[in-house]
Amino acid sequence: MGHKAYIAFKTEDMAYKDAIGELQNIDFIDKSLTEPINSTDQEYIMQKIRSDYLYDSTVTIFLIGEYSAENLGEYEQYYIKKELQASLYSSSMHSKSGILGIVLPQMKSSIWQGSTTCWKCGKQHSIVKINDSTVVSEFSYNYYIPEEGKCAWGEDDRYCVLVTWDDFVADPNGWIDQAFDKRLEPIASKTKVRP
Ligand SMILES: [Zn+2]
16 A cells, blocks of 8 residues: 545546546545535634545645636635645644646646747746646646746656656556655745645
8 A cells, every 4th residue: 555645636537536446555535525614714724624534645636637727716626726725734733745636638638738949048848738727726836836037847846746647547656655755855845835
C-alpha cells in the first residue's frame, strides 16, 4: 500500500474515481464532500473538512476533466475548491497534503499544446494550459507558483504534480509518492490555500 489518498472529482468523472478504486494496492478514502459546511469561519470549515472527509490522507488526487474549470463559477465548483483548500490547509494538527492532478484523456489535448519560443528569454518552453479555463484556481496557483520575472517553471517550482491518466495508471503509487514528497520540499512553503 502507498500513502493514503483522497480524491476530488466532479460527478461527471465518477467513472474514473471508480477505476482508481479498482487499481491494485491503492489506499484511498471513498468519500466526497457533498454538503456545504454551514459556517462563515474559514478555519472551522477547513478543520471540519479535514476531520470529516480527508481523515488521515496525505495526498489529494484531483481529477481534471471537462468540468473542472474555475471559469464555470464559484458556486458550481464549491465542493472541489473546498476539498483542495482543505488539502492545502495545515495546522498544528496536521501538515498540508500533496496534490496530484490527473489529466483525464478527453482533456489531454486542451492542456498540452506543444511548445513555443519565449518572448522573454528566447528559449523553447512547453505550453501546458493549467489555468482558469481548465482547472480551479487552487490547483493552477499552486502549479504555477508566481514569482516575479519568471517565464518558465521547472519541477522544483511547482507544488502540484501533474500526470496524464495513462501514466498514472501505469504507476499509481509512484505518482502518489511524488506528490507526497512535495510536502517536505522548499516549494511547500509557498503554497496558498485560497488563491
Ligand atoms: Zn522564457
